[in-house]
Amino acid sequence: MHRVDRWIFAPEDARRLAGARIGLCLLLAYRLSAHDYDALAARHVRFLPHFYMDVFAHMPSPDLASALQALGIAAALAAGLGLALRITLPVALVCGLILNGMLNSTGRVMVRDALLMLCLAVIIAAGRAAGDVWTVRGPNQKAFGERYGWPIRSAMIVIALAYFFASVQKWRYSGFDWVTSDNLRWILYAQPHPNGFALFIADRPLLAHLFAAGALLLETSCPLVLFVPRLRWLLIPAVLTMHVAIRIALGLDYSAQALTVLIVFVNWPVVVDWTRRTLAPTPAAREIAR
Amino acid sequence: MGAAPRYARPFVAIFVGMVVVCALAPLNLWPFSNWELFSRLRGPVESYWEAVVEDHGLVVVDDTIRPHTACLPLLRSATARFGPATDVRIYHVERLLSDRIGSHAAPPYRTLVATCTAKGVRAQS
8 A cells, every 4th residue: 555655656747637627628619519418418319318418307408508508618728828727627627517418318328438528527636836847927946745746646547447437337247258249249230320441350250350359359458558667568558559540440539638637648758858859059169078 | 746545545445346246236326336248148029018109190109118117107108298188008019030031130020919009908819
C-alpha cells in the first residue's frame, strides 16, 4: 500500500496536469457541440430517466437543452484557457452530465463519454493546481510537486480499471467462450447494414476468433500500463487501434474514450519541450564559440 | 507549496473505490459505469421488442424497448405529442443473423404482442 501511495503522490510537472486540463476541456467542448440535444429533447417521446436524471420529471425542454449546451461549451472553453477554474470546470461538468444524462435516458445507457467525465471530475478535485500554469492569465512559471501528480495518476488508474473491468465482465458472463464461440461474428452480423470490413471479419471464423482474443487480451492486460511505463508505448496505441477498428466495423463512436486515454497518458511537457527543441533554430557552432 | 491537499488521499480512495464497486456489484451509476461492453454472448438469433406509434397511417415512432416496459409511460408520452386518440403497439421482433440478402440483413419477423390504448392494454391472442 505504501508503494502505491508513493506512486500516486509522486511529484509531477505542473504542465502535465495543465495539459490534461486543456485537452479534456477541449474534448468536452467538442463532444457537447457534436450532438443536437434540443432536437433529441423535441423528438423523443420516451423519457426513461437513468440514475441522477430522476431529478427531472420529464425530458428537459429543447430550450433548456440548448442553453445547457451553450453554457457547457463556453464553460469548457474557458476552463481550457484556465479562466475562473473553480466555477467554469464544475459548470462544464454539470452541463455535460445533464446532456449525457438526456442521451442515457432514451432507453439505453451508453458508456460513451463516461471516462471523460470521470477524468474531468478528477481534474476538478485537483483544485487550483490545475490552473497554476498554461493559462491565459497567470504567469507561466515552471512548477513541480505532489499536488500536480496525484490527479494525473488517479485518472490513469481509472482508465486502466475501466478497460480491465470491461474484460472482467467478459470473463464473468461469457468466459473463454467470448473468444472461442461465434460471438464476435454474431455481433458483427447483428448490425442492420454491416460494411465490408465487418463482413470480411464475420465471414472468416478464424479471423473473428483472433480479433476477439486480441481485444480480450488487451483489455485484461491494461493495468500493466500503470506498473510498466514502457508498455504504454505498446498498449496505448493498441487501445486506440481497437477503438478505430470498432468504429469502422461496428460504427460505434468511442472517440471520447480513446481521446481521453491519449490526453491523460501523453506526457505533454515532454512533447512541448521536444517540439520547441525541434522547431527552434539551433545556434551555429561559431556563435557558440563567440 | 507543492504538497498534495489533505483531501486528496480520501478522495482517491473513494473515487477509485466507486469505480471498483460499480464494476463488481455491478451498478451502472453513470459515469461510474459497470463496463459491461459486449460482455454477454450473442446467439445466432436477435430478439427484441419495439414500440410503434402510428399517426394517420404513418409510423412516426419506432423504438426498441425493454421486455417488461410498462404501457402507461409509453402511452403518456405518445398522447402528449400526438393527441389522446394515439395507440402504442408492442411488437416482438426476431431476426436470424445469418439470414442476409447480399450485405443487408433480411427483414425480421414481427409479432404483435399488445396494444396500449387509453382503455387499457389489449393483449394479442
